[in-house]
Amino acid sequence: MNIKWAENNNLPSGVVRVEGPGPEDDKIYVMYHGTTSANARSILASGFRRSSGGMLGRGVYLSRDLEKASRYPIDHPEDDRVVIKVRVNVGKVKAINRQNHPLQKTWHDHGYDTAWVPPNCGMVKSGLEENCVWDPERITIIDTIKPKPIQAVVFSICSFT
Template identity: 60%
Template structure:
């Protein structure tokens, strides 16, 4: 199994082959749920701060805070995603008139910018209506995820993933998901 060297923490945006604006985002969950998501795709939540949809973030730090209360014995995992955001609405204050109804007026994604007072942590958050807009590309789990958390806290931002990945093999391309032995 080979490590993937293109993982980046921080804002990353590009136009994909189909001409869609795409962002690299993250989703924190349990390992069991992450494997279900990889196999079957996301199941949108029916409610939440931004209404129904799939909750993701461009902040690795925010994704690292989930799941909030995992069942005993459940391991945390973070999925790295490619998200085709489509038409985006900015929800930048609590009580925004479209905070929970944005999809009904033609938006594909609701975006809460960082430090706007909507999210208590001050970190950005996104809600994507259609799970088909989201592709899982990599997964981090187990003790290797702890290394990512520690490095993030040290605020080392460039050049370290290739070395660590090459040595520890803890980010796996999507094609390798079925080969992970945990």
Template identity: 55%
Template sequence: MTFHSLWVVDTVLLVHANLRWYPGSVNHAQCAKSSAWGGSPLRSRYRHLQSGVTPEDSHVYVMYHGTSKQIAVKIQRNGFKLSKDGTLGAGVYLSRDIRKVIKYPIGADDSDRMVLKVKVDVGKVKIIDVQGHDRKYDWHTHGYDTAWVPPGVGMVNSNQEEDCVYDPKRITMLTMLKVSTMKM
């Protein structure tokens, strides 16, 4: 993972890899219309799909990953690594619902929590929507790149949606946000 430069702005670390940045004091809706800023704001460059909407194969979506400051720096330097276990087996666990990921890591103070905003090329998506699904742990060995648990199906403790991406190369970090400074 190569980054051109890093900026810390208003407690948000932006990873600059040919992306545009707009100051926090600027109205993003105005930026999108203004030629002075040269294009649309970072937040609208990738599709934000609501958490209850089924993801489509071969699309790129914005997702979030909650972690500690220490691990966030490691991810920034070395990229994501697969979790060995979890609801859907091995993979990188993400969610399109930021309210879910701000709770991670469980038991940590908000001052140590970070949210990584990422873009994900989901590839081929397997929907896992019932307990005991026959592909719950081995979906990636059957040609799927991402597994998705819809919200409200009782498979995840939070009852919120969850995505698991098997190949970390499908994930590109966009920003790092401090949970302690986020307003929800």
């Protein structure tokens, strides 16, 4: 089945659109978290919780890039994926721009609220950005986005003689 992810371009009041090279300290951004339908129900009921680990250590993994979030969970059927659209106050941001960065998993211990992996820095296979937010209280759920079937367009070829 062909499907696509739809997103409304209306930003909530006070939210910054992704235009700069990375999230700036103390700004609010719309971000996305890709998950399964079951996990989305749990998050909507109880809120986000820090992961136990990952590329950037513990935290809530998000992206300002809908395309990136819509790929998760990887190797899970697309029709059971949900993207949760959120509003995030990023606080103090640390760019982690290479593997084995000295603060890759300890950024929070050094006073940062969000770790940001820039696009195309070699850390993420897709080349798309990633963010990890330490405190789930910085995250407000806006909405959920589900994949929608793409309408097939059928062309008929006629022969004129």
